[in-house]
Amino acid sequence: MTQVFNFSAGPAMLPPAVLRQAQQELLNWQNSGCSVMEVSHRGDEFMAVAEQAETDLRQLMQVPDNYHVLFTHGGGRAHFAAVPLNLSKPEDTSLHLVSGSWSKGAVSEAGKFNQPKVIGELTQKDGLDFMQQPSAEEIDQDAAYLHFCPNETVDGVAFDWLPQAGEVPLVADMSSCILSKPIDVSRYGVIYAGAQKNIGPSGLSVVIVRDDLLGRAQKYTPSIFDYNELATTRSMYNTPPTFSWYLAGLVFKWLLNEGGVAAIAKHNEAKAACLYNAIDQSDFYRSQIHPECRSIMNVPFQLSDPSLDDLFLTQAAEQGLVALKGHRFVGGMRASIYNAMSLEGVKRLVEFMRDFERRQG
Numbered sequence: 001m002t003q004v005f006n007f008s009a010g011p012a013m014l015p016p017a018v019l020r021q022a023q024q025e026l027l028n029w030q031n032s033g034c035s036v037m038e039v040s041h042r043g044d045e046f047m048a049v050a051e052q053a054e055t056d057l058r059q060l061m062q063v064p065d066n067y068h069v070l071f072t073h074g075g076g077r078a079h080f081a082a083v084p085l086n087l088s089k090p091e092d093t094s095l096h097l098v099s100g101s102w103s104k105g106a107v108s109e110a111g112k113f114n115q116p117k118v119i120g121e122l123t124q125k126d127g128l129d130f131m132q133q134p135s136a137e138e139i140d141q142d143a144a145y146l147h148f149c150p151n152e153t154v155d156g157v158a159f160d161w162l163p164q165a166g167e168v169p170l171v172a173d174m175s176s177c178i179l180s181k182p183i184d185v186s187r188y189g190v191i192y193a194g195a196q197k198n199i200g201p202s203g204l205s206v207v208i209v210r211d212d213l214l215g216r217a218q219k220y221t222p223s224i225f226d227y228n229e230l231a232t233t234r235s236m237y238n239t240p241p242t243f244s245w246y247l248a249g250l251v252f253k254w255l256l257n258e259g260g261v262a263a264i265a266k267h268n269e270a271k272a273a274c275l276y277n278a279i280d281q282s283d284f285y286r287s288q289i290h291p292e293c294r295s296i297m298n299v300p301f302q303l304s305d306p307s308l309d310d311l312f313l314t315q316a317a318e319q320g321l322v323a324l325k326g327h328r329f330v331g332g333m334r335a336s337i338y339n340a341m342s343l344e345g346v347k348r349l350v351e352f353m354r355d356f357e358r359r360q361g
């Protein structure tokens with residue numbers, strides 16, 4: 001069988017070494033005679049897995065002691081609702097930067113629970129998609145929090161700067177960029193991420209929340225989404241997604257063995273540079289995103305002649321380069337190159353792109 005390089009945006013490829021380990025352990029985990037999916041989440045064995053995963057994530061992201069790490073249900077979107085429920089009252093204003101479809105989705109969900117206000121939107125610079133940093137004056141210091149998505153999975157828009165929010169807690173949806181490069185956790189109030197890109201299987205979400213933001217939830221917040229309840233019960237208020245948690249733990253160990261977040265960041269930069277160079281050096285392909293706002297995780301690109309899209313996708317798939325179809329909102333192509341994607345995979349894609357251009361251009 002041709003080796004497959006999976007460019008899916010999520011659920012995305014996982015490190016092959018992790019999958020092999022899970023396969024080996026599946027039927028007889030830690031000599032228990034059963035799988036990790038079949039043991040009590042409160043038993044000593046699983047509790048050790050849960051604690052180790054948290055310890056490793058804390059080490060990878062240098063999470064300060066005054067932050068709780070929660071492993072919970074509901075993926076990324078659960079927190080579009082959980083954040084306003086936990087951090088605001090119905091009359092409070094929540095501030096939002098809208099740099100693409102996911103941060104837009106967060107605004108509509110917040111509108112059910114508080115008064116969202118958009119203070120920055122995607123604009124154009126030199127004819128390309130660009131996200132402008134809001135000025136400090138635009139950030140109302142009475143707001144409950146400021147929500148943004150530093151890496152937009154669908155649109156491929158990303159930015160490095162942090163809003164100058166003063167005392168207003170920053171809330172970041174890092175579903176598609178968590179663990180891709182070092183960040184300073186102490187600058188954030190809440191970081192959340194659906195797992196299915198850089199962490200593990202879908203359904204699980206990871207939340208990193210500063211202590212002082214706990215205990216403020218609206219009174220009708222479902223307990224399962226109450227960050228305080230989850231922190232107090234060490235994410236075991238109910239039965240957590242145990243297999244996903246275990247697999248996340250294997251991914252964290254893999255990343256530590258790879259040299260941690262700083263090392264993977266270099267790798268990610270190299271992969272992204274390889275792909276963007278190929279796009280920029282050709283008139284056959286183009287990127288709609290300003291170079292200052294390009295994601296290193298999700299790389300949408302267009303063919304100058306969209307009537308060739310289907311042929312491109314079919315021929316790419318024949319060479320084992322799969323899941324390159326762009327999101328239906330954007331069209332064209334999108335290569336998601338999360339932590340688990342090798343440089344070899346990206347080079348193979350670039351070779352194919354050049355070859356396709358030679359044949360069709």
Ligand code: PMP
Binds near residue numbers: 076078152153176
């Ligand atoms: N936010 C971002 C940035 C995402 O990429 C996604 C999923 N692709 C979500 C939120 C929603 O995640 P989920 O489907 O796990 O709810």
